[in-house]
Amino acid sequence: MLLSRRTFLATPMILAALPATAQKSRNTLKAAFNRTVRTLDGNYSNWRESDILGLLTDDALYAVDPETGRAVPLAARGHRFVSPTTLDIELRDDVRFHDGSPMTPEDVVYTYTFLINEKSKNNYLTRFATWIERVEKTGPLTVRFHMKRPNVMALYDFAMYSKVRKAGVYDDASKPDGINAEAQTLQLNGSGPYRVTQFRPGQMLRLERVANYRAGGPKGSPAIQTIEFRVIPDWSTQVSEVISGGLHWTYGVPEEIAAGAAATGQVKLLSGPSMRTFYVGLDATGKAPGAAPLADKRVRQALNHATDREGIVRNLIKGNSRVLDTPCDTVQFGCDKSAAVHYAYDPTKARALLAEAGATDVAFEFWTERDRPLVEAILAQWNAVGVKSTMRFVQAANISQARRDGKIAAEFASAGSFGIPDAGAIIPDRLGPTGRNFTGDEELKKTVVAAVSTYDEAERKQHFSAAIRLATENAYWVPLWTDGQIFVMSPELEYTQPPDGMQRLYFARWR
């Protein structure tokens, strides 16, 4: 199904064979998004497109170093934990907003006080409100974060989930609660290496390089003057644009369409990693409809043995995807592969485990909102060992609702970790004390909490390893694979993709 449909879609690409006409004149990089961009304000969007834009238009206090995966100062000069719950940040004195004004401690205090204000309704309210108690200015270039609890992920949270705004930017006495959440939706006063010069929501946006952007920082000195993004929903059209020279860069292209484009010899393909981790979440509490057999560890282990992950990756996904045994990406800190139990593809063993558990009539709904062909493949493999699971394909929103209502026995799920190379970006959300944990395992929850409550790296590793061991020994999930991402680019463009999967276009250059 997957191959035939995609091959069908790719046929027009294979037919095309003509000289590339990609133009780098005017030093303009033309890129495409597959999905709409409705706001410029990264504080009000958790979409990947907004992450890509945010890296270009905003300088957060910290950034993730693509080489080391560590959080490094960006708008900040450095930090110091005065105590486990008191964090001092020193700001640089040369960071400027796009309106020319300097970034001050007042701006940082305003931003994080705003982000933890329930009335702000920003996308990351919960994330920050759970650990920031208050923020205060402590000097001409210093601020202090008073924390509700120790948070080893604090610097990553600064880097990936928040954009520093100029003080007062959301204030509007005419609005309810005095807050205008849309203040930066269409016109952004950012602080990054690129400023927005044109934005038509859902259609296009144009960025211009900031002339006096400081050199020597983690974002370097961007070489490209102008970056234009267009929203083109159809992958084949995107790739056609790259072939014709109308685009230089696009990402996330399906493998068959990308291969068809490559066959023309007029585009460059880059198969890059992504930190998006896929797994089958199981209701080990057995409470969801049809999930009763899943309360038995042997049934869950059988499902692990019944899933030919290598085969699916090799034959269907291809690209840069990697099979996982862990409930996290092994490039993440703390994601200890050796702590995980490996379940080899072994249908005979799966059948034996099901028989041992007396599970002769296992039938439940398998929920998914994406990748129908991959789920069909998993279900066929499960069916082969006697598990009569059926697919329920719905929109993402419906899965959220069903999850809250406790209706999901099994779910094809994923977590992107926002490109944060630390197991703390995924494990606490899925196996900690949250609404997404269906293991019913209190010891596991405690172990996960311990892993994010200490700043000691050795101790964290130890807790994460214990959590991974618990999760995999009990087969609470069927860990699957990481997602790859394929870039189709103009041969004239030089672009590399770091392991964290984040797209950093400020490093793009012309050959």
Add this chain to the structure above:
Amino acid sequence: MVRFLLGRLAMAAAVCITLSLVTFVLIYTATDPAAAIAGRDATDEEIDQVRRELGLDRPWPVQYGAWIADLAKGDFGTSWYWKQPVLDLILEAAPTTILLSFMALSVTILVAVPLGVIAALRPGSLVDRLAVSFAVAAQAVPTFWLGLVAIVVFALQLKWVPVSGDASLLHFVLPAVVLGLVSVPAIMRLTRTGLLDALDADFVRTARAKGVGPVAVVWRHALKNAILPIVSLLAVQLGEKLGGSVVTESVFALNGLGRLALQSILAADLPTVQMLVFVFALTFVALNVLADLVNAWLDPRIRIG
């Protein structure tokens, strides 16, 4: 005439209200708008926050009543997803769809009517069979595939037109041809059938007996009578195109009403979807009224009212 128009106006209102109610219920049945707007990776707390913010925690009949009340006051609402007035969104996207629709309809008429006439003049001939085969093929090929092949041939290889976008009139040529061809089979077949019937009619025989030339017989007498159902069908076809050509607009990255509708449905953006359905329904009713008026003008035997 006034009674006729008032009757159609009442029907339009009934259609719009019924459709908006159905849309409202369908969206609520199909998805959780708060979760759709909050995004894929949103936490439960974030989704609840969106629900409270948009008033989605109220019973849906209350929400629907509020929407109708706002509409009655001329308030088209604000998009939950785009955070802009819905009217602005529709007004921004409408010109693209209107231009595309009229260009596509022109393609349909220019291809379908002559083909239908040629086929009717030589029924059962090779020309007739070729015309019918072309119509069947045009109907069988999926629009998205035709669009992609058209891009490869005309945009990539021949370089006559751009691949996608709506920056100039030239950008509309390819999508208009693709969209226009979709309607060719129906119009062509109707033209052929209508003309065949008309050519057998007594008045045509009389005209021929009076020595009227073959061209005048076809164009002035037969086609004029055969065209009445074609006008009605063209109105429906135009309505469909104005109602948003989702696939064509997506393939060619045109920012029209079809794409706006698709994006809004996927995001469960109820205010925008509701208003789009309302506008589409009104368009259909208006075009049908227009078709009735044109038919009355073409055929004095038809009396309106």
